[in-house]
Amino acid sequence: MLSPDLRERIISLVKSEVVPAVGCTEPVAVALAVAKATEMLGQTPANIRVGLSANMLKNAMGVGIPGTGMIGLPIAIALGALIGKSSYGLEVLKDVNPDAVARGKEYIDNDHINIYLDENAPSILFIDVMVTDDKGRSANAVIAGSHTHFSRLITPDKVLVDTLAEDTAPSTDKNESPVPELDLHTVWEFATESPLEELSFILEARDLNKKAALTAFDEGFGHSLGFTIRTKGARYFGETPLEHMLVYTSAACDARMAGAVVPVMSNSGSGNQGITATMPIVTFADDINATEEQLTRALMLSHLTSIYIKQSLGRLSALCGCVVASTGASSGLVYLMGGQFIHVCSAVKNMIANLTGMLCDGAKPSCAMKIASGVSTAMMSALLAMNNRCVTSSEGIVCEDVDRTIANLTSIGRDAMRDTDKHVLRIMTSK
Numbered sequence: 001m002l003s004p005d006l007r008e009r010i011i012s013l014v015k016s017e018v019v020p021a022v023g024c025t026e027p028v029a030v031a032l033a034v035a036k037a038t039e040m041l042g043q044t045p046a047n048i049r050v051g052l053s054a055n056m057l058k059n060a061m062g063v064g065i066p067g068t069g070m071i072g073l074p075i076a077i078a079l080g081a082l083i084g085k086s087s088y089g090l091e092v093l094k095d096v097n098p099d100a101v102a103r104g105k106e107y108i109d110n111d112h113i114n115i116y117l118d119e120n121a122p123s124i125l126f127i128d129v130m131v132t133d134d135k136g137r138s139a140n141a142v143i144a145g146s147h148t149h150f151s152r153l154i155t156p157d158k159v160l161v162d163t164l165a166e167d168t169a170p171s172t173d174k175n176e177s178p179v180p181e182l183d184l185h186t187v188w189e190f191a192t193e194s195p196l197e198e199l200s201f202i203l204e205a206r207d208l209n210k211k212a213a214l215t216a217f218d219e220g221f222g223h224s225l226g227f228t229i230r231t232k233g234a235r236y237f238g239e240t241p242l243e244h245m246l247v248y249t250s251a252a253c254d255a256r257m258a259g260a261v262v263p264v265m266s267n268s269g270s271g272n273q274g275i276t277a278t279m280p281i282v283t284f285a286d287d288i289n290a291t292e293e294q295l296t297r298a299l300m301l302s303h304l305t306s307i308y309i310k311q312s313l314g315r316l317s318a319l320c321g322c323v324v325a326s327t328g329a330s331s332g333l334v335y336l337m338g339g340q341f342i343h344v345c346s347a348v349k350n351m352i353a354n355l356t357g358m359l360c361d362g363a364k365p366s367c368a369m370k371i372a373s374g375v376s377t378a379m380m381s382a383l384l385a386m387n388n389r390c391v392t393s394s395e396g397i398v399c400e401d402v403d404r405t406i407a408n409l410t411s412i413g414r415d416a417m418r419d420t421d422k423h424v425l426r427i428m429t430s431k
Helices: 004-017 025-041 054-060 073-082 086-091 098-109 184-193 196-219 225-230 241-257 271-287 292-313 321-336 341-355 367-386 402-416 418-429
Strands: 020-022 047-052 113-117 126-132 138-144 150-154 159-162 263-265
Touching: 004 184, 004 196, 004 292, 020 025, 020 086, 025 047, 025 054, 025 073, 025 086, 025 126, 025 138, 025 150, 047 054, 047 073, 054 113, 054 418, 073 098, 073 113, 184 292, 184 341, 184 402, 196 225, 196 241, 196 263, 196 271, 196 292, 225 241, 225 367, 241 271, 241 367, 263 271, 271 292, 271 321, 271 367, 292 321, 292 402, 321 341, 321 367, 341 367, 341 402
Parallel strands: 047 113
Antiparallel strands: 020 263, 047 126, 126 138, 138 150, 150 159
């Protein structure tokens, strides 16, 4: 068993990476920075300038903003200034109401907001908000490195925080603080051998993300993929565990991407990744009548595998996050099927052999379809692994060592696909 100190540090890591969020984390993080800057200014700004890194802009352009019926950054920025509370973190917009939306629309129409691409952003995840009042007084809030980490806070009178240079240095650009060094075996040991009471907090992911899925069942959001599979697709998919995984996972994403005012449990700064790491495990556990302990350990294995992969990939990249989270889900499915560590390694290799290269073209309603692809691949990869079938080291980017295979995946998403990322953004902004 891992040492108590290491377990405590991993628990701290999971609790910092698996957190509730209302709405897509990129525009919500922008709203958080605006809310903080507005609080420091002490009044509603006369003007707001928001500079964003390319990845932040890409992921915030096409997604619904909770409770507004609107898409994109302007309304998120307006509401951040008008009703946002930075103390809420990624739930900064949870107080939204029709009156606030009407005020937000008026604020946008009066041309108070300027959004621009910061081509010299020092971090892939970078938000620079400058707010100014009608007397020329200004306040500045900068988020860098992670969705809730303030690297610069400047009031009209003084500098409160300025750690931007060190936060965006290459050696520290991945996380807010030093984290335990993980490998897949450590992840397995932690999830399967730690005292159950230390892991039970992960069940909140089940509660939040299942509620989000049920919301889409009732009302229909986005492209309604979950609802469509559940109704129109019943004759084709049948009443099967795979159908349940696809329906609940895609429905929760439908709700979130369309701007439903429901919190979801995120993973590594992404609500969609949190949903994907959660719902296939929850529905499969229900279908096989798994115990609560089995569900708890499978959820922890899924979420921590995703966190481990994201540590080297980075928070935002050209690689779709569903590749990472569905790989975590495949690991959790293997555990629920009675598999051992060797089977988890096989499932991970099978996933990487299949889904590597799925690009991210921003957060949007059609993310539900990518998530469904990841979930179906997770089940297929787990089944192959449990049948002692694994993609070999003579095939593609898969190596004999599972951690090296993961490193191959993340190096492609982090480094090799950089030009892809730029080209995707050029296409998105020129339509």
